[in-house]
Amino acid sequence: MDFDVCIIGAGPIGICCAIEAKKNNLNYVIIDRGCLVNSLYNYPKNMTFFSTSDKLEIGDVPFISHNSKPTKSEALEYYRRVVSSWELKVNLYEEVSEIKKTENFEIITSKGRYISKNVIISTGFYDLPYKLNVPGETLDKVKHYYDEPHPYFGMKVAVVGAANSAVDVALETYRKGAKEVTMIVREPNLSETVKYWVKPDVENRINEGSIKSYFNSNIKKIDDKSLTISTPEGELVIENDFVLAMTGYQPDFSFLKRIGIEIGEDEYTTPFHNPDTMETNVDGVYLAGVICGGLKTNKWFIENSRDHSKIIIKEIKKNNS
Secondary structure (H helix, E strand, C coil): CEEEEEEECCCHHHHHHHHHHHHCCCCEEEECCCCCCHHHHCCCCCCECCCCHHHHCCCCCCCCCCCCCCEHHHHHHHHHHHHHHHCCCEECCCCEEEEEECCCEEEEECCCEEEEEEEEECCCCCCEECCCCCCCCCCCCEECCCCCCHHHCCCEEEEECCCHHHHHHHHHHHHCCCCEEEEECCCCCCCCCCCCCCHHHHHHHHHHCCEEEECCCEEEEECCCEEEEEECCEEEEEECCEEEECCCEECCHHHHHHHCCCECCCCCCCECCCCCCCECCCCCEEECHHHHHCCCCCCCCHHHHCCHHHHHHHHHHHHHC
8 A cells, every 4th residue: 555645643733634634635545543533532522622613624625513612422522524524534442653754654453454654643742641750650549631531430540640631630530529529739730731720719619628638649559459759757647549640741752763753852851853844853753733843732623723734735745856
């Protein structure tokens, strides 16, 4: 199977790249190891986007939401409709294990082999959570992804983290009947990035004691029915049923390195790419979307990286002419 461009990642920006390729009569395929828009699928069930629906639109397909800001279910429906409307070639649940550069690129996957003149990597960062690296983290009670509050009704829950995800999870589990909610934050305060309309709410719950909190603290050990926490006042053991580790996620740098892409030594370990073309140091390999920011995962969003696809396909067309 020979292609002009192989797109790794079936998120919104990967879909954008496929649409641009199709518009320009390039032979393409999208490959993803998960489902369509897998990162969005793993967001909490009741999540609402920060952005309005028009900023999430791709491929000239209107995104009509029932609210001022769309929900996760509306977004999943929308991106399914985009792929169906454009009749895009998407191979899902197919993991790329190796990319070899010869005259062209040989892409080896769990299901087959592809030959492509160019490769676009648009893999996002949601598949690799930051681990706590403590004894007991492999217990079933420890979750790095949060879906909905129902399983935690009547339970003693510990939420790890200081940013929006942790705050949202703490508030929702508290309001949906968790027996006890405790926030464990390694920093002295909640993150400055917490949504301004949510921050007073969680601070009030903490101040009144409805949500317990330990700042400048870390989990040292996780047991079946308890947690050991290191706090400024010393070690503390608390009863616990579930640990919801909302500690963030990171790109798969090892995958990029295996291809030969240089990873910067800056604080965000930014993968090398030319911002004018989105091409990496490996000729014919391009980056698109949030992966371009390295560990600075709040730099690129759907709304400000949709144009990566146009930049890349324009460069590929120029190089192929």
